């Protein structure tokens with residue numbers, strides 16, 4: 001069983017061998033009003049670390065856009081177009097037309113840039129973590145430099161979509177029913193990736209990625225706040241959208 005104490009030890013081991021314990025935090029499904037958002041904003045304001053908010057262009061509500069724009073720690077990335085499943089849990093199945101999908105993603109990106117300006121980064125997060133590789137050239141033509149569509153538990157294997165680099169996450173804190181996965185799985189996933197990085201078994205420049213959903217069980221955010229504290233004590237850091245873009249540019 002992996003504990004918080006194991007995390008503390010692993011973070012220290014990483015620092016000792018010169019591996020900076022860097023992280024990135026992706027929160028999916030933002031854009032529309034929801035009664036559970038005020039709690040999320042309180043957490044964002046308390047932790048004060050960078051968070052990449054995956055916003056659905058088709059859901060953008062003016063009030064929510066203001067909440068996001070008013071927070072310096074939030075970077076915005078694009079989460080699909082309208083978050084519609086064309087077939088079982090994917091907005092981008094292979095059978096869809098390339099031009100239509102390209103136009104949809106393109107108008108979504110235009111909207112994201114218009115609303116969020118320099119808080120928007122060319123990073124694409126497909127809903128349900130899936131996009132057919134067929135649409136890689138559309139992402140590339142639209143200027144996306146990175147995409148994030150995997151909860152990676154094993155070694156990193158190149159699955160770039162052409163020139164669009166993959167930056168995975170390593171743990172999804174949410175399980176079906178918006179339930180937190182629990183500290184044990186949460187910590188085990190994070191420690192596993194940190195250990196792999198320390199031992200040279202994970203890609204050296206990819207940060208440890210953690211995925212949350214603002215609507216999840218608040219207990220998950222207790223764990224995130226605790227993680228932020230542990231990372232800070234260990235001298236680690238959290239990547240923002242600009243860091244992820246730079247990492248993608250240097251990822252082979």
Ligand SMILES: [Zn+2]
Nearest residue numbers: 028029127128
């Ligand atoms: Zn989603």
